[in-house]
Amino acid sequence: MYLTTSDVAGEFGVLPSTVRRWVSAGTISPTVTTPGGQYKFSRESVDQLKADTAASKAVAS
Numbered sequence: 144m145y146l147t148t149s150d151v152a153g154e155f156g157v158l159p160s161t162v163r164r165w166v167s168a169g170t171i172s173p174t175v176t177t178p179g180g181q182y183k184f185s186r187e188s189v190d191q192l193k194a195d196t197a198a199s200k201a202v203a204s
Contacts, residue, residue, distance in 0.1 A: 145174060145183035154189060155196075165192075 151171075152159045165171045166182060171192050173182035 145185060146189055147184075148182050151184055151189055154193075 146154075148159045148162045152162045155162075162171070163182070166173060171184065171188060174185040174188060175183040177183065
C-alpha cells in the first residue's frame with residue numbers, strides 16, 4: 144500500500160505543496176507517479192526521510 148502526498152504531508156505536519164516541493168528538490172522520490180501525475184510513496188521512503196530529518200536536527204543542536 145502506498146501513501147499519498149496528503150498522507151506524507153500529514154505525517155510531517157506540512158502542506159501537500161511542501162511535499163511536492165520536496166519531490167522537485169529531490170528530497171524524497173515517489174515510488175510511483177500515476178498517469179495523472181499523482182505521487183505515491185512507500186512507507187520505507189517516508190520512514191527514511193523521517194530518520195534523515197531527525198539526524199539533521201540532532202547534528203544542528
